[in-house]
Amino acid sequence: MRRVAVLGAGSWGTAFAKVMADAGRDVVLWARRPQIAAAINDRRANPDYLPGVELPPRLTASTNATRVLEQSDVVVLAVPSQTLRANLGHWRDLLPAGATLVSLAKGVELGTLKRMSEVISEVAAVPPSQVAVVSGPNLAREIAAEEPTATVIACTDHDRAVALQNACSTGYFRSYTNTDVVGCELGGAGKNVIALAVGIAAGMGLGDNSRASVITRGLAEISRLGVELGADPLTFAGLAGLGDLVATCSSPLSRNRTFGERLGRGETLAQAEEANHGQIAEGVKSCTSICELGARHGVELPIADAVRRVCHEGLSAAAMAKELISRAPKPE
Structure with a gap:
Protein backbone atom coordinates (compact mmCIF):
# COMPACT_ATOMS: atom_id res chain seq x y z
CA MET A 1 0.00 0.00 0.00
CA ASP A 180 -16.69 -7.26 13.09
CA VAL A 181 -17.60 -4.65 10.48
CA VAL A 182 -21.27 -4.61 11.53
CA GLY A 183 -20.46 -3.76 15.15
CA CYS A 184 -17.87 -1.14 14.30
CA GLU A 185 -20.17 0.64 11.86
CA LEU A 186 -23.20 0.62 14.14
CA GLY A 187 -21.07 1.88 17.00
CA GLY A 188 -19.88 4.76 14.83
CA ALA A 189 -23.34 5.64 13.56
CA GLY A 190 -25.13 5.27 16.88
CA LYS A 191 -22.72 7.38 18.90
CA ASN A 192 -23.56 10.47 16.84
CA VAL A 193 -27.20 10.21 17.89
CA ILE A 194 -26.36 9.62 21.55
CA ALA A 195 -23.96 12.58 21.45
CA LEU A 196 -26.86 14.76 20.36
CA ALA A 197 -28.80 13.55 23.40
CA VAL A 198 -25.86 14.27 25.72
CA GLY A 199 -25.48 17.69 24.16
CA ILE A 200 -29.18 18.38 24.72
CA ALA A 201 -28.77 17.44 28.39
CA ALA A 202 -25.74 19.72 28.71
CA GLY A 203 -27.59 22.57 26.99
CA MET A 204 -30.39 22.19 29.54
CA GLY A 205 -27.82 22.64 32.30
CA LEU A 206 -28.00 19.05 33.53
CA GLY A 207 -24.95 17.67 35.29
CA ASP A 208 -22.60 14.73 35.13
CA ASN A 209 -25.03 12.15 36.51
CA SER A 210 -27.54 12.92 33.77
CA ARG A 211 -24.92 12.89 31.02
CA ALA A 212 -23.34 9.65 32.30
CA SER A 213 -26.78 8.04 32.40
CA VAL A 214 -27.48 8.99 28.79
CA ILE A 215 -24.07 7.73 27.65
CA THR A 216 -24.48 4.40 29.44
CA ARG A 217 -28.06 3.76 28.37
CA GLY A 218 -27.14 4.96 24.90
CA LEU A 219 -24.42 2.34 24.72
CA ALA A 220 -27.01 -0.26 25.73
CA GLU A 221 -29.24 0.83 22.84
CA ILE A 222 -26.43 0.66 20.30
CA SER A 223 -25.36 -2.75 21.59
CA ARG A 224 -28.91 -4.17 21.44
CA LEU A 225 -29.31 -3.12 17.84
CA GLY A 226 -25.85 -4.36 16.89
CA VAL A 227 -26.29 -7.78 18.45
CA GLU A 228 -29.65 -8.17 16.71
CA LEU A 229 -27.88 -7.48 13.40
CA GLY A 230 -25.15 -10.03 14.10
CA ALA A 231 -22.42 -7.93 15.74
CA ASP A 232 -20.10 -9.23 18.43
CA PRO A 233 -21.23 -7.70 21.77
CA LEU A 234 -17.59 -7.26 22.81
CA THR A 235 -17.09 -4.75 19.97
CA PHE A 236 -19.22 -2.23 21.86
CA ALA A 237 -16.89 -2.39 24.86
CA GLY A 238 -13.94 -1.43 22.65
CA LEU A 239 -12.67 1.58 20.73
CA ALA A 240 -15.38 1.50 18.07
CA GLY A 241 -18.07 1.34 20.74
CA LEU A 242 -17.37 2.86 24.13
CA GLY A 243 -14.23 4.69 22.99
CA ASP A 244 -15.94 6.53 20.15
CA LEU A 245 -19.03 7.17 22.26
CA VAL A 246 -17.11 8.78 25.14
CA ALA A 247 -15.07 11.03 22.85
CA THR A 248 -18.04 12.19 20.81
CA CYS A 249 -20.28 12.75 23.83
CA SER A 250 -17.63 14.59 25.86
CA SER A 251 -15.63 16.80 23.54
CA PRO A 252 -16.40 20.38 22.46
CA LEU A 253 -14.74 19.35 19.18
CA SER A 254 -17.67 17.02 18.52
CA ARG A 255 -20.12 18.59 16.08
CA ASN A 256 -22.94 16.34 17.33
CA ARG A 257 -22.35 17.21 20.97
CA THR A 258 -22.22 20.98 20.33
CA PHE A 259 -25.21 20.83 17.97
CA GLY A 260 -27.19 19.05 20.69
CA GLU A 261 -26.25 21.74 23.20
CA ARG A 262 -27.88 24.36 21.00
CA LEU A 263 -31.05 22.29 20.82
CA GLY A 264 -30.97 21.87 24.59
CA ARG A 265 -30.82 25.65 25.01
CA GLY A 266 -34.04 25.93 23.04
CA GLU A 267 -32.77 26.70 19.54
CA THR A 268 -34.63 25.25 16.59
CA LEU A 269 -32.96 22.90 14.15
CA ALA A 270 -32.67 25.74 11.64
CA GLN A 271 -31.12 28.08 14.24
CA ALA A 272 -28.61 25.43 15.31
CA GLU A 273 -27.71 24.75 11.68
CA GLU A 274 -27.22 28.46 10.99
CA ALA A 275 -24.98 28.83 14.05
CA ASN A 276 -23.03 25.80 12.79
CA HIS A 277 -22.22 27.61 9.53
CA GLY A 278 -24.88 25.70 7.60
CA GLN A 279 -23.54 22.28 8.57
CA ILE A 280 -25.91 19.65 9.97
CA ALA A 281 -24.45 17.17 12.45
CA GLU A 282 -24.45 13.60 11.08
CA GLY A 283 -26.65 12.36 13.92
CA VAL A 284 -29.50 14.68 12.91
CA LYS A 285 -30.04 12.64 9.75
CA SER A 286 -28.88 9.28 11.06
CA CYS A 287 -31.33 9.32 13.98
CA THR A 288 -34.18 8.76 11.51
CA SER A 289 -32.55 5.85 9.69
CA ILE A 290 -31.31 4.26 12.93
CA CYS A 291 -34.81 4.40 14.44
CA GLU A 292 -36.23 2.85 11.28
CA LEU A 293 -33.58 0.13 11.44
CA GLY A 294 -34.51 -0.56 15.07
CA ALA A 295 -38.21 -0.75 14.20
CA ARG A 296 -37.49 -3.12 11.32
CA HIS A 297 -35.72 -5.51 13.68
CA GLY A 298 -37.96 -5.02 16.73
CA VAL A 299 -35.28 -3.27 18.82
CA GLU A 300 -36.40 -0.54 21.23
CA LEU A 301 -34.30 2.65 20.96
CA PRO A 302 -35.89 5.19 23.33
CA ILE A 303 -33.03 7.72 23.37
CA ALA A 304 -32.55 7.67 19.62
CA ASP A 305 -36.30 8.02 19.09
CA ALA A 306 -36.47 10.95 21.51
CA VAL A 307 -33.62 12.67 19.62
CA ARG A 308 -35.43 12.04 16.35
CA ARG A 309 -38.57 13.72 17.66
CA VAL A 310 -36.64 16.69 19.02
CA CYS A 311 -34.93 17.15 15.67
CA HIS A 312 -37.83 16.44 13.33
CA GLU A 313 -41.14 16.60 15.21
CA GLY A 314 -40.75 19.61 17.48
CA LEU A 315 -40.47 17.75 20.79
CA SER A 316 -38.97 20.10 23.38
CA ALA A 317 -35.80 19.23 25.27
CA ALA A 318 -37.70 19.44 28.56
CA ALA A 319 -40.39 17.05 27.31
CA MET A 320 -37.69 14.68 26.08
CA ALA A 321 -36.03 14.57 29.49
CA LYS A 322 -39.33 14.06 31.32
CA GLU A 323 -40.36 11.31 28.94
CA LEU A 324 -37.10 9.37 29.28
CA ILE A 325 -36.95 9.58 33.08
CA SER A 326 -40.64 8.58 33.38
CA ARG A 327 -40.38 5.36 31.41
CA ALA A 328 -41.65 2.24 33.15
CA PRO A 329 -39.17 0.68 35.60
CA LYS A 330 -37.28 -2.36 34.32
CA PRO A 331 -34.18 -4.44 35.11
CA GLU A 332 -30.88 -3.13 33.70
Whole structure:
Protein backbone atom coordinates (compact mmCIF):
# COMPACT_ATOMS: atom_id res chain seq x y z
CA MET A 1 0.00 0.00 0.00
CA ARG A 2 2.20 2.80 -1.31
CA ARG A 3 -0.19 5.20 -3.03
CA VAL A 4 -3.36 6.39 -1.28
CA ALA A 5 -6.27 8.40 -2.66
CA VAL A 6 -8.45 10.26 -0.16
CA LEU A 7 -11.75 11.52 -1.55
CA GLY A 8 -12.99 14.39 0.60
CA ALA A 9 -10.94 17.28 2.01
CA GLY A 10 -12.96 18.04 5.12
CA SER A 11 -11.43 17.90 8.58
CA TRP A 12 -11.46 14.11 9.01
CA GLY A 13 -10.47 13.36 5.42
CA THR A 14 -7.54 15.77 5.66
CA ALA A 15 -6.48 14.46 9.08
CA PHE A 16 -6.52 10.84 7.89
CA ALA A 17 -4.63 11.83 4.74
CA LYS A 18 -2.00 13.39 7.01
CA VAL A 19 -1.79 10.17 9.03
CA MET A 20 -1.20 8.10 5.90
CA ALA A 21 1.44 10.55 4.63
CA ASP A 22 3.17 10.60 8.03
CA ALA A 23 3.23 6.80 7.84
CA GLY A 24 5.27 7.05 4.62
CA ARG A 25 2.59 6.73 1.93
CA ASP A 26 2.20 8.99 -1.08
CA VAL A 27 -1.23 10.54 -0.60
CA VAL A 28 -3.34 12.52 -3.05
CA LEU A 29 -6.39 14.26 -1.60
CA TRP A 30 -9.42 15.08 -3.74
CA ALA A 31 -10.92 18.47 -2.92
CA ARG A 32 -14.17 19.75 -4.39
CA ARG A 33 -13.05 23.39 -4.17
CA PRO A 34 -9.95 24.54 -6.10
CA GLN A 35 -8.94 26.97 -3.36
CA ILE A 36 -8.59 24.13 -0.85
CA ALA A 37 -6.45 22.09 -3.24
CA ALA A 38 -4.28 25.15 -3.91
CA ALA A 39 -3.82 25.87 -0.20
CA ILE A 40 -2.72 22.28 0.44
CA ASN A 41 -0.26 22.28 -2.45
CA ASP A 42 1.11 25.80 -2.06
CA ARG A 43 0.91 26.48 1.67
CA ARG A 44 0.87 22.96 3.17
CA ALA A 45 -2.39 23.82 4.94
CA ASN A 46 -6.16 23.36 4.84
CA PRO A 47 -7.20 26.57 6.62
CA ASP A 48 -10.92 26.03 6.08
CA TYR A 49 -11.01 22.80 8.07
CA LEU A 50 -7.76 22.41 10.02
CA PRO A 51 -6.37 25.92 10.57
CA GLY A 52 -2.87 26.01 12.01
CA VAL A 53 -2.01 22.42 11.03
CA GLU A 54 1.04 21.94 8.80
CA LEU A 55 0.56 19.18 6.25
CA PRO A 56 3.45 16.88 5.19
CA PRO A 57 5.17 17.05 1.77
CA ARG A 58 3.95 13.55 0.82
CA LEU A 59 0.37 14.91 0.85
CA THR A 60 -0.80 16.71 -2.30
CA ALA A 61 -4.26 17.66 -3.53
CA SER A 62 -6.24 17.94 -6.74
CA THR A 63 -9.77 18.59 -7.94
CA ASN A 64 -9.27 16.04 -10.71
CA ALA A 65 -10.67 12.71 -9.48
CA THR A 66 -9.04 10.79 -12.34
CA ARG A 67 -5.59 12.02 -11.33
CA VAL A 68 -6.27 11.36 -7.65
CA LEU A 69 -7.40 7.79 -8.20
CA GLU A 70 -4.92 6.56 -10.80
CA GLN A 71 -2.65 3.73 -9.61
CA SER A 72 -3.91 3.98 -6.02
CA ASP A 73 -3.65 0.91 -3.80
CA VAL A 74 -6.02 2.39 -1.22
CA VAL A 75 -9.07 4.59 -1.81
CA VAL A 76 -10.35 6.37 1.30
CA LEU A 77 -13.91 7.70 1.13
CA ALA A 78 -14.23 10.73 3.39
CA VAL A 79 -17.54 12.29 2.36
CA PRO A 80 -20.68 12.58 4.54
CA SER A 81 -22.68 9.38 4.91
CA GLN A 82 -25.82 10.66 3.20
CA THR A 83 -23.89 11.82 0.10
CA LEU A 84 -21.65 8.75 -0.18
CA ARG A 85 -23.82 6.89 -2.70
CA ALA A 86 -24.10 9.81 -5.11
CA ASN A 87 -20.41 10.72 -4.90
CA LEU A 88 -19.22 7.15 -5.29
CA GLY A 89 -21.48 6.77 -8.32
CA HIS A 90 -19.45 9.51 -10.03
CA TRP A 91 -16.13 7.87 -9.09
CA ARG A 92 -17.03 4.19 -9.59
CA ASP A 93 -15.57 3.76 -13.07
CA LEU A 94 -12.30 5.41 -11.97
CA LEU A 95 -11.61 3.05 -9.07
CA PRO A 96 -8.45 0.95 -9.56
CA ALA A 97 -9.19 -2.77 -9.73
CA GLY A 98 -8.46 -4.56 -6.47
CA ALA A 99 -7.85 -1.39 -4.42
CA THR A 100 -8.84 -1.47 -0.77
CA LEU A 101 -11.83 0.82 -0.31
CA VAL A 102 -11.91 2.50 3.11
CA SER A 103 -14.92 4.19 4.66
CA LEU A 104 -14.46 7.07 7.11
CA ALA A 105 -18.19 7.92 7.13
CA LYS A 106 -20.30 7.08 10.18
CA GLY A 107 -23.99 6.73 9.50
CA VAL A 108 -26.88 4.63 8.23
CA GLU A 109 -28.23 5.58 4.81
CA LEU A 110 -31.68 7.12 4.73
CA GLY A 111 -34.20 5.04 2.80
CA THR A 112 -32.13 1.90 2.26
CA LEU A 113 -31.01 1.64 5.93
CA LYS A 114 -27.68 0.29 4.71
CA ARG A 115 -24.39 0.71 6.52
CA MET A 116 -21.67 2.61 4.69
CA SER A 117 -19.66 -0.51 3.81
CA GLU A 118 -22.81 -1.99 2.28
CA VAL A 119 -23.33 1.14 0.19
CA ILE A 120 -19.72 1.02 -1.01
CA SER A 121 -19.86 -2.67 -1.87
CA GLU A 122 -23.12 -2.20 -3.78
CA VAL A 123 -22.21 0.94 -5.74
CA ALA A 124 -18.62 -0.06 -6.50
CA ALA A 125 -19.65 -3.66 -7.28
CA VAL A 126 -16.92 -5.14 -5.09
CA PRO A 127 -17.10 -7.95 -2.51
CA PRO A 128 -17.53 -6.90 1.15
CA SER A 129 -14.05 -8.29 1.88
CA GLN A 130 -12.55 -5.46 -0.23
CA VAL A 131 -14.10 -2.76 1.99
CA ALA A 132 -12.59 -1.61 5.29
CA VAL A 133 -13.97 0.74 7.92
CA VAL A 134 -12.09 3.12 10.24
CA SER A 135 -13.86 3.76 13.53
CA GLY A 136 -13.13 4.74 17.10
CA PRO A 137 -12.40 8.05 18.85
CA ASN A 138 -11.60 10.00 15.69
CA LEU A 139 -11.70 13.69 16.61
CA ALA A 140 -9.93 15.11 13.58
CA ARG A 141 -8.39 18.18 15.20
CA GLU A 142 -6.62 16.14 17.89
CA ILE A 143 -5.34 13.56 15.39
CA ALA A 144 -4.07 16.29 13.08
CA ALA A 145 -2.27 17.82 16.07
CA GLU A 146 -0.58 14.41 16.54
CA GLU A 147 -2.07 13.77 19.95
CA PRO A 148 -1.80 10.03 20.71
CA THR A 149 -4.93 8.11 19.77
CA ALA A 150 -6.08 4.58 19.01
CA THR A 151 -8.58 3.48 16.40
CA VAL A 152 -10.07 0.37 14.82
CA ILE A 153 -9.68 -0.86 11.26
CA ALA A 154 -12.47 -3.31 10.53
CA CYS A 155 -12.62 -5.61 7.53
CA THR A 156 -13.99 -9.10 7.02
CA ASP A 157 -10.69 -9.89 5.29
CA HIS A 158 -8.27 -9.99 8.22
CA ASP A 159 -5.16 -9.84 6.03
CA ARG A 160 -6.45 -6.72 4.28
CA ALA A 161 -7.14 -5.10 7.65
CA VAL A 162 -3.59 -5.90 8.80
CA ALA A 163 -2.11 -4.43 5.60
CA LEU A 164 -4.05 -1.22 6.15
CA GLN A 165 -3.06 -1.21 9.82
CA ASN A 166 0.61 -1.33 8.84
CA ALA A 167 0.09 1.36 6.20
CA CYS A 168 -1.26 3.94 8.65
CA SER A 169 0.84 3.33 11.76
CA THR A 170 2.64 6.39 13.09
CA GLY A 171 4.13 7.49 16.38
CA TYR A 172 0.81 9.06 17.37
CA PHE A 173 -1.80 6.94 15.57
CA ARG A 174 -2.21 3.34 16.75
CA SER A 175 -4.74 1.06 15.09
CA TYR A 176 -6.23 -2.28 16.04
CA THR A 177 -7.85 -4.72 13.62
CA ASN A 178 -11.31 -6.21 13.90
CA THR A 179 -13.37 -8.42 11.59
CA ASP A 180 -16.69 -7.26 13.09
CA VAL A 181 -17.60 -4.65 10.48
CA VAL A 182 -21.27 -4.61 11.53
CA GLY A 183 -20.46 -3.76 15.15
CA CYS A 184 -17.87 -1.14 14.30
CA GLU A 185 -20.17 0.64 11.86
CA LEU A 186 -23.20 0.62 14.14
CA GLY A 187 -21.07 1.88 17.00
CA GLY A 188 -19.88 4.76 14.83
CA ALA A 189 -23.34 5.64 13.56
CA GLY A 190 -25.13 5.27 16.88
CA LYS A 191 -22.72 7.38 18.90
CA ASN A 192 -23.56 10.47 16.84
CA VAL A 193 -27.20 10.21 17.89
CA ILE A 194 -26.36 9.62 21.55
CA ALA A 195 -23.96 12.58 21.45
CA LEU A 196 -26.86 14.76 20.36
CA ALA A 197 -28.80 13.55 23.40
CA VAL A 198 -25.86 14.27 25.72
CA GLY A 199 -25.48 17.69 24.16
CA ILE A 200 -29.18 18.38 24.72
CA ALA A 201 -28.77 17.44 28.39
CA ALA A 202 -25.74 19.72 28.71
CA GLY A 203 -27.59 22.57 26.99
CA MET A 204 -30.39 22.19 29.54
CA GLY A 205 -27.82 22.64 32.30
CA LEU A 206 -28.00 19.05 33.53
CA GLY A 207 -24.95 17.67 35.29
CA ASP A 208 -22.60 14.73 35.13
CA ASN A 209 -25.03 12.15 36.51
CA SER A 210 -27.54 12.92 33.77
CA ARG A 211 -24.92 12.89 31.02
CA ALA A 212 -23.34 9.65 32.30
CA SER A 213 -26.78 8.04 32.40
CA VAL A 214 -27.48 8.99 28.79
CA ILE A 215 -24.07 7.73 27.65
CA THR A 216 -24.48 4.40 29.44
CA ARG A 217 -28.06 3.76 28.37
CA GLY A 218 -27.14 4.96 24.90
CA LEU A 219 -24.42 2.34 24.72
CA ALA A 220 -27.01 -0.26 25.73
CA GLU A 221 -29.24 0.83 22.84
CA ILE A 222 -26.43 0.66 20.30
CA SER A 223 -25.36 -2.75 21.59
CA ARG A 224 -28.91 -4.17 21.44
CA LEU A 225 -29.31 -3.12 17.84
CA GLY A 226 -25.85 -4.36 16.89
CA VAL A 227 -26.29 -7.78 18.45
CA GLU A 228 -29.65 -8.17 16.71
CA LEU A 229 -27.88 -7.48 13.40
CA GLY A 230 -25.15 -10.03 14.10
CA ALA A 231 -22.42 -7.93 15.74
CA ASP A 232 -20.10 -9.23 18.43
CA PRO A 233 -21.23 -7.70 21.77
CA LEU A 234 -17.59 -7.26 22.81
CA THR A 235 -17.09 -4.75 19.97
CA PHE A 236 -19.22 -2.23 21.86
CA ALA A 237 -16.89 -2.39 24.86
CA GLY A 238 -13.94 -1.43 22.65
CA LEU A 239 -12.67 1.58 20.73
CA ALA A 240 -15.38 1.50 18.07
CA GLY A 241 -18.07 1.34 20.74
CA LEU A 242 -17.37 2.86 24.13
CA GLY A 243 -14.23 4.69 22.99
CA ASP A 244 -15.94 6.53 20.15
CA LEU A 245 -19.03 7.17 22.26
CA VAL A 246 -17.11 8.78 25.14
CA ALA A 247 -15.07 11.03 22.85
CA THR A 248 -18.04 12.19 20.81
CA CYS A 249 -20.28 12.75 23.83
CA SER A 250 -17.63 14.59 25.86
CA SER A 251 -15.63 16.80 23.54
CA PRO A 252 -16.40 20.38 22.46
CA LEU A 253 -14.74 19.35 19.18
CA SER A 254 -17.67 17.02 18.52
CA ARG A 255 -20.12 18.59 16.08
CA ASN A 256 -22.94 16.34 17.33
CA ARG A 257 -22.35 17.21 20.97
CA THR A 258 -22.22 20.98 20.33
CA PHE A 259 -25.21 20.83 17.97
CA GLY A 260 -27.19 19.05 20.69
CA GLU A 261 -26.25 21.74 23.20
CA ARG A 262 -27.88 24.36 21.00
CA LEU A 263 -31.05 22.29 20.82
CA GLY A 264 -30.97 21.87 24.59
CA ARG A 265 -30.82 25.65 25.01
CA GLY A 266 -34.04 25.93 23.04
CA GLU A 267 -32.77 26.70 19.54
CA THR A 268 -34.63 25.25 16.59
CA LEU A 269 -32.96 22.90 14.15
CA ALA A 270 -32.67 25.74 11.64
CA GLN A 271 -31.12 28.08 14.24
CA ALA A 272 -28.61 25.43 15.31
CA GLU A 273 -27.71 24.75 11.68
CA GLU A 274 -27.22 28.46 10.99
CA ALA A 275 -24.98 28.83 14.05
CA ASN A 276 -23.03 25.80 12.79
CA HIS A 277 -22.22 27.61 9.53
CA GLY A 278 -24.88 25.70 7.60
CA GLN A 279 -23.54 22.28 8.57
CA ILE A 280 -25.91 19.65 9.97
CA ALA A 281 -24.45 17.17 12.45
CA GLU A 282 -24.45 13.60 11.08
CA GLY A 283 -26.65 12.36 13.92
CA VAL A 284 -29.50 14.68 12.91
CA LYS A 285 -30.04 12.64 9.75
CA SER A 286 -28.88 9.28 11.06
CA CYS A 287 -31.33 9.32 13.98
CA THR A 288 -34.18 8.76 11.51
CA SER A 289 -32.55 5.85 9.69
CA ILE A 290 -31.31 4.26 12.93
CA CYS A 291 -34.81 4.40 14.44
CA GLU A 292 -36.23 2.85 11.28
CA LEU A 293 -33.58 0.13 11.44
CA GLY A 294 -34.51 -0.56 15.07
CA ALA A 295 -38.21 -0.75 14.20
CA ARG A 296 -37.49 -3.12 11.32
CA HIS A 297 -35.72 -5.51 13.68
CA GLY A 298 -37.96 -5.02 16.73
CA VAL A 299 -35.28 -3.27 18.82
CA GLU A 300 -36.40 -0.54 21.23
CA LEU A 301 -34.30 2.65 20.96
CA PRO A 302 -35.89 5.19 23.33
CA ILE A 303 -33.03 7.72 23.37
CA ALA A 304 -32.55 7.67 19.62
CA ASP A 305 -36.30 8.02 19.09
CA ALA A 306 -36.47 10.95 21.51
CA VAL A 307 -33.62 12.67 19.62
CA ARG A 308 -35.43 12.04 16.35
CA ARG A 309 -38.57 13.72 17.66
CA VAL A 310 -36.64 16.69 19.02
CA CYS A 311 -34.93 17.15 15.67
CA HIS A 312 -37.83 16.44 13.33
CA GLU A 313 -41.14 16.60 15.21
CA GLY A 314 -40.75 19.61 17.48
CA LEU A 315 -40.47 17.75 20.79
CA SER A 316 -38.97 20.10 23.38
CA ALA A 317 -35.80 19.23 25.27
CA ALA A 318 -37.70 19.44 28.56
CA ALA A 319 -40.39 17.05 27.31
CA MET A 320 -37.69 14.68 26.08
CA ALA A 321 -36.03 14.57 29.49
CA LYS A 322 -39.33 14.06 31.32
CA GLU A 323 -40.36 11.31 28.94
CA LEU A 324 -37.10 9.37 29.28
CA ILE A 325 -36.95 9.58 33.08
CA SER A 326 -40.64 8.58 33.38
CA ARG A 327 -40.38 5.36 31.41
CA ALA A 328 -41.65 2.24 33.15
CA PRO A 329 -39.17 0.68 35.60
CA LYS A 330 -37.28 -2.36 34.32
CA PRO A 331 -34.18 -4.44 35.11
CA GLU A 332 -30.88 -3.13 33.70
